[in-house]
Amino acid sequence: MWLTDGRRSLLVEGERLARVEEGRRGRRFEAITPGLQDAHAHPLYWGMALRGLDLSGLKDPEEVALKAAERAKALPRGAWLEGQGFLFPKPPPPGLLDRAAPENPVFFRSRDYHSAWINRLAAERAGLTAETEPPEGGAFLRGEDGVPYVLLERAQELVVPHLPPPSPEDLERGLRDFARRGYTAVHAMGYEPPEALDWALGLELPVRLWWALPRGTWRGRAPGWRGDLHLAGVKFFADGALGSRTAWMHTPYPDGSTGMPLDSLEALLEEGEAALRAGFTLAVHAIGTRAVEGVLEVFHRLAPLAREKGLRLRMEHVQHVRDEALPLFSGLPLALSLQPLHLLEDQHLVRAFGLPAREAFRFRSLLSTGLPLALGSDAPVAPPQYALNLEAATRHPLTPEESLSPEEVLLGHTLGAAQAAGWEDYGRLQAGMRADLTLFEGGRPVGRVYRGNLELF
C-alpha cells in the first residue's frame, strides 16, 4: 500500500515501511506522521470514565443535575449512575442530586479526580451516615442532615468498592477510544489493578501497549514483548499531586505545608535496583521540586546499572523544577514524560498557591537538557487529545519562553515516546521502521495505519 502527503510517498508492506521516496504515489493525506503515542495514560480507568456520563466542561451544578435526571430516566431503578468531568467554582448545594435522581445511586467525579459528588442513595449503598467519619487523607462535605454528599480525596474510596467493578470490557473500551483518536500506542502507567495485565493479554489489542506494573507487584513476572504488549516498567510514586497539595515542594503552599514523599527515596533505590536487575525499567512519578531532585539523586546512583542493562529510566510529570536541578538531568539514561495539557488547569493552582511560575512546566528548559521528551495525557485526568497538548505546549500561559514548537510536540508523541519506551524501530518515517502511522486532514487525525491496515475514522 502506497500513501503520500504530496511531497513524499511511503510503501507499507505488512507491518513495516518498505520504502520512503520523494514524490506522489498512492492515497493522499494532508500529513502522515509516525503513529501517535500517548506516553502516560491509564487506559482501564479511561474506559471506566467513558461508561459514565460525560460532564466535562460543566461548571454549574444545575446543569449537571439536569443531565443526571435525563440519564436516570433511561436507567433501571437502582442502577448506578456514574459520571465525571465537572469542575465547579464552589461546592454544589446539598439535595440537588437527590431530586434529580431519586431512584438511582449517583457517583459523579470531578474533572481532576480529587472529589466526588454523590446523592443520598449512593451514601446509603456505601453505608455513609451522619455518624461516619472520613478516612485519613479524606474529607466530607455534609448535607443538612449530616450525611456526606461531597467526598474529597481518599473519602471517595468509601464508595468506590460499591460501584460496578472494573472489567476487561472497560479496558477494551478505553483502548479503542485511543485508537479512534489516532493513537497507535499507549504507555499504561501502572495504576491498574494487577489483573488488568492479564485482561490486556487476553485482548486483540487496538494499540501497542507499553506496560508498567505498580511497585511491589512485578516479582515473578518477566519483562518483554507478548504480542503487541511490552511488559517493560515498574511504577513508583515519589510524591502526590499539586491540586491536593501533596506534590513535594521546596516552596510551601499557602497553609505552610510542603507536600509529602510517598514511596521513600530509599525504597526507590532498593526496589528500583532489584527491578532493573530483573530487566524492568523504572517509571517514577515526580511532580514537586523536592521529589524531582530526590529522584534525580537516586537515578544518578542507578544510572550505571541502567546503562549496563540497556534500559532508559523514566521520570513521569516532572512538573516543577528549580534552576539548580536542570544541570542534574543531562547525561542520565533517562526520558522525561510530560503532560502539557495539565497546564491548562494547573496554571490557576500555581497562581492561587503563589508558587514560582517560572519553575512550572519547563518544557523548553527540559528539552535543552538533551533528554527525550515523551508527551501524554494522563487520561482519565484529562482526555487523550493531541490537540490539547499542542495548545498547552505551544502557548505556555505562565512562561511563554518555555513553549515548544508544533514540530517538537509531534516529536514528543512519536520519536520521544518511542525512546521512552525503548522502541528503536518506532517513531521515524524510514524504511525498515514499524509502519504504525497517523493520518491527518485539517490538522486533525482522520485515520491510521496499524498492523498493516488502513483505518479511517
Ligand SMILES: [Zn+2]
Ligand atoms: Zn498517571
